[in-house]
Amino acid sequence: MALQRAWYRPRLTWWLVLLLPLQALFVLLSNLRRWSYKIGLKRAYRAPVPVIVVGNISVGGTGKTPVTQALIAWLKAQGWQPAIISRGYGGQGPFPLLLDSTIDPAINARHSGDEPWLLAQRCQVPVAVGSNREQSIKLLLQQHPQINLIVSDDGLQHYALARDLELAVIDAERGLGNGWRLPMGPLREPQHRLQQVDLVVQNGTGERSWGWQFSLQAGRWHQVASQQPMPLPPPPYVAVAGIGHPQRFFATLKQLRIEPAACYPFADHYAYQASDFASMPADHTVLMTEKDAAKCRSFAPENWYYLPVQAHFEQDFWLQLQQLLAPLAAQQQVAISTEANG
Known part of the structure; x- marks a missing residue:
C-alpha cells in the first residue's frame, strides 16, 4: 500500500530510485517478451x-x-x-x-x-x-x-x-x-x-x-447474503473495500452523503475471511463493493450490503x-x- x-505522489519519492535496477530488468x-511475438520467435494464438x-x-x-x-x-x-x-x-x-x-x-x-x-x-x-x-x-x-x-x-x-x-x-x-x-x-x-x-x-x-x-453510476444497495436489492438501514456504518483503488469506493459513499464510522482498505482481490470482520462493531452495517461481496456471501450476516455500479x-x-x-x-x-x- x-x-x-x-x-x-506529484514528485518522485527518493527511495523509489533504489528500485531503478529492478525497473530496468x-x-x-x-x-524481449513482446518482441519475441512480434518477430515470430513465439507463436500467438x-x-x-x-x-x-x-x-x-x-x-x-x-x-x-x-x-x-x-x-x-x-x-x-x-x-x-x-x-x-x-x-x-x-x-x-x-x-x-x-x-x-x-x-x-x-x-x-x-x-x-x-x-x-x-x-x-x-x-x-x-x-x-x-x-x-x-x-x-x-x-x-x-x-x-x-x-x-x-x-x-x-x-x-x-x-x-x-x-x-x-x-x-x-x-x-x-x-x-x-x-x-x-x-x-x-x-x-x-x-x-x-x-x-x-x-x-x-x-x-x-x-x-x-x-x-x-x-460510474451507483445502483441500488443489495444485501450481501441474499443478493437482493434492499433499502439501506440507518447508520452507524463501516466500509470495506478490497479493490485496486479503495479510496474511490469511500469517495462514492461520501458523494451519496454516507459517512461511515470507519473505512477499512484491503489489498486488491483480497481473500476475505470471517475473522477479518471480528474487530468491527457487530451493530454497525458493513458497506462494500460488489466485487468484495462475491467473496463474503458464505459468511455474511443480514446487515452487510454492497453497492453495484455501472459504467x-x-x-x-x-x-x-x-x-x-x-x-x-x-x-x-x-x-x-x-x-x-x-
Missing part, C-alpha cells in the same frame, strides 16, 4: 472468432470490470453472442474453469476469482477462467459453439493471444502516476502504448483527457466502437457463408 501511494524482460481485449497499462483499479460489463451488454444488444475470458487472479481453480448456467453450485468466487464470478453473474454470458487464454477459448467454443466474439477481461500485455481490437482503461483521477515502470511506478508498459490501442477510455475526469470518458458512456463512443467492429462483423458473415456452402 505504501508503495502504491508513492507511485501517485522489468523493462528489458517485458520488451489466433482464435477462430474476433477477440476484444479490455485492459490497462498500469496496475491497480481503473474501472476495467464495469467497462467489460457495459461492453458485453452493448454487444448483446447489437446481436453478438459474446463470451468472456479472464485470468482469474486470486482464484483457486481448477483451471481452466467454465462459469455458465450449468456450473456446479459448489463453485464460487474463491475458485474462479472475484472478477470472473462477478462478470458471470452480471453479464449472463459464459466466462472461462485460467491463465492459458488459448485453453479458455477452446473450452468456451467447445461447450458453446454459438459464441461469435470473445472479450478478454485484462490481458493487454498477454501477447500470446492475438487480438482484433484493444481497449485501454485509464483512471483519470490518478492518471499514470509518476510515469515510471514497475516497480518504480505503476506502469506495466510505457505511455506511448496508448497510441497503439484502438480505444482509450477514462474513468471520470482529471487534469488531462486521455480518451473517451465514462462515469455509462456517451452514445458517440458506441458509434465509434460500432465502426471498428463493422469489418469484423463482415468477416464473420463471410466465414458463416463459406462454411454453409461447404
